[in-house]
Structure formats: C-alpha cells, structure tokens
Amino acid sequence: MRIxxxxxxxxxxxxxxxxxxxxxxxAALALDLVVVNAENASHGFGLSPEMARAFLAAGADVxxxxxxxxxxxxxxxxxxxxxxxxxxxxxxxxxxxxxxVVVEVPGxxxxxxxxxxxxxxxxxxxxxFRAIQAELAKHRLGGTVQAIIIDIHAEAxxxxxxxxxxxxxxxxxxxxxxxxxxxxxxRILAGGTAFQSDAGMCGDYDSVxxxxxxxxxxxxWRKVPSERLAPAEGDATVCGLFVETDDATGLAKRAEPLRxxxxxxxxxxxx
Numbered sequence: 001m002r003i004x005x006x007x008x009x010x011x012x013x014x015x016x017x018x019x020x021x022x023x024x025x026x027a028a029l030a031l032d033l034v035v036v037n038a039e040n041a042s043h044g045f046g047l048s049p050e051m052a053r054a055f056l057a058a059g060a061d062v063x064x065x066x067x068x069x070x071x072x073x074x075x076x077x078x079x080x081x082x083x084x085x086x087x088x089x090x091x092x093x094x095x096x097x098x099x100x101v102v103v104e105v106p107g108x109x110x111x112x113x114x115x116x117x118x119x120x121x122x123x124x125x126x127x128x129f130r131a132i133q134a135e136l137a138k139h140r141l142g143g144t145v146q147a148i149i150i151d152i153h154a155e156a157x158x159x160x161x162x163x164x165x166x167x168x169x170x171x172x173x174x175x176x177x178x179x180x181x182x183x184x185x186x187r188i189l190a191g192g193t194a195f196q197s198d199a200g201m202c203g204d205y206d207s208v209x210x211x212x213x214x215x216x217x218x219x220x221w222r223k224v225p226s227e228r229l230a231p232a233e234g235d236a237t238v239c240g241l242f243v244e245t246d247d248a249t250g251l252a253k254r255a256e257p258l259r260x261x262x263x264x265x266x267x268x269x270x271x
Contacts, residue, residue, distance in 0.1 A: 001033060001105060001111065001146055001244070001245045002029060002032045002033070002242070002243075002244050003032065003034075003147060003173065003242070003244070003245065004025060004031050004035075004240055004242050004243075004258065005034075005035045005149065005151070005240050006034070006036045006037065006199065006202055006238065006258075007037055007198065007199030007200040007201050008037045008039060008177055008180055008200075008203075009036060009040060009203065010040045010041070010044055010180065010203030010211075011043060011203060011204075011210060011230075011231025012231065013204045013233050013234060013235070014204075014236050015041050015054070015055075016236070017237075018058065019058045021238050022058045022059040022060065023058060025059075025260075028271065029242060029269060029271060030271070031059075032106055032109070033061050033062075033105055033111050033149075034060050034061050035060070035062045035063075035113055035151070036060040036062075036064070037063075037065075037066065037153070037177045038051065038052065038055055039065040039066040039067070039068045039069060039153075040068060040201070040231075041055075042072050043230065044210060044231045046071030047085075048072050048075065049075060052075075052078065052082065052085055060084075061105075062084050062101060062103060062113045063084060064113070064115045065085070065087040065088070065153075066088065066117060066177060066178055067117060067153065067178070069088070069097075076096045080097060083101050084101060084103065085097065086098055086099055086100060087099060087115065088117035088125065088128075088153060089115060089116045089132065089135060090116050090125045090127065090128045090131040091117075091125055091126070092126060099114065099115055099131070099135070100113065100114040102139075102145060105146065105147070107247075109146040109147075110144070110145045110146060111145055111146060111148070111149065112135075112147070112148045113148075113149045113151070114132060114135050114148070114151070115150070115151040115153060116128035116132050116150070116151075116152055116153070117152075117153045118153065118159040118160065118178075119154075120158070122155050128154075128163065129166060132150060132166075133166075136167065136171070141171065141172065141250035142249045142250040146245070146247045147173075148170070148173075148250060149172060149173045150163065150173065150174045150175070151177055152176055152177070153177045153178045155179065157176070157183070157197045157198075160174075160176040161197065168189040168190060168191035168192070168195075169189075169192055169251070170191075170193070171193050172194065172245045172252055173194045173241070173243050173252065173255075174193055174194070175194075175195070175199050175241055176196060177199055178198070179198045180198070180200065180201035180209040181200055181201075182198060182199060183196055183197035183200075185197050186241055186255050187255060188252045188254075192249065192251030192252055194243045199240050200264075202236060202238045202239055202240075203236050204231070204232035204233060204236050204237075204263075206234050206235075207232035210231055210232060211229040211230065212230050212231070215227045215228070215229055216229060234262075235261060235262045235263065236261060237263060237264045238258065238261055239258065239259050239264070240257070241256070242269035254269075256269035257269075
C-alpha cells in the first residue's frame, strides 16, 4: 500500500497548498491512502465542516484533529456524521466523534487510522498508550487490515518515540504531529514500523510555527497578552511522509519525507 501522511495544515496558505497539490500527488505517487492532520486549518485554530469537505474532495481519505479539535463548535455535529474525520482516541468516554476509522482502499484492502494525543506538556487526557493498545487489539495487521497508521499528536519527542517503540511491529506507521516542524529522523524501526517524530506542517514557514512572526515573537518578549495570533499567509510548504507497505505483513518497506513548495529545501519521494 502506498500511503501519504500530511502534517498539520495551518491557515489559508496551508489549505490552498494542500488542495492544489494533493490531486497531483495522488497521481504522481500512485497513492492508495492519504491522511491529513487538519486541526489548524481554520485560521490556525480548529477545522470547519466546509474545510473538511474541501480536503476530502481534493483527495484526502482520512482527516485527523488534535488539541484544537473543538475550537470550531460547528465541527461537533459534523464529526458525528463524517466518519472519515477522527479526533484523539484518548478523550474521555462520551466525547463526540471517534478516535479511529477503518477505510476501504483500492484492491479490496482496508486500513485502520488511529489518533491519540500525548500528555506531556499538554491537556491531561486518558492514557494514550493503553488506548492505542486496546484499539489495535481489535485488528490484525496483515490480516483484517492491510495497514495501520497511528497519528500521535504530542509536544514531547520522547513521548512520540515511546509510542513508536511500544507499537513497533504492530503498525505500519507511527507519525508525530503538533509541533509543526519536520524532524529529520524518518526511518523504519527494527520491527518494521515506519516512524517520524513530526511530519511538519503544511503552511508558511516564514513564521513562528505557522503564525505571523511579529505578534508571536512579542509574546516571548513581553509575557503579557498581545494581539491575537494569525496565520502567516506567504508561500506554503506541503510537508509529510510517504510510506510504502507490504500488504502481506502490513509492515513498511519504504519511508521517505515530502517537502514541496515554500521556503524549506524540497524533497520528493521516488515514484
């Protein structure tokens, strides 16, 4: 299976870039499955139903959220209807939406996409490790599903790496989101699971993690409330990770970063 995961989409610049490039990437890389973290798509905070529909129409198969899941209140009824939009699995019982979804993939195949949120330096949700373990126990990689993707939305690199090593061999890909900067540690772990600490963001990198530089920097200088943060609106870089898996085992054979457009050095996976 040929999978592309795109990191946090930030603001209009990120949305426009993803919607423009995704149809071309699906064709050029012969993608079977595309997962997009969209929790910062609406002015950097949350996701609207209209934006979710646009990403799905552009070629995304699954959208994930994170700590800004509920910033746009209209997403609450939408997430109950649209099963391809998921939020962190380890929210308490009764939270709207689901933390995982199984999607059909061309060739009579199925893929499980799971998201969990870390707890270090973030909102204290339920234990992400046990939540992921319980979800994976319902499926068999290379059997009931041909691929398993885990989006771990977390601040701490250590926590993301701990998730990856805990589920190495049980998932096709463990991918970090939330910190908006692509890490240089993409690899296939000993058990066959692809991993990257952070996929980076799809947004304008002439910024402070996607936000306009002036107001964001002043928050560090003054340590007092300042003007509301707004997304940078320059040329965006589309960032993510391409993974190719073995359908028989569900494990990764290739893991290559993608950076397209904007100010970061470009890299494109081989076809």
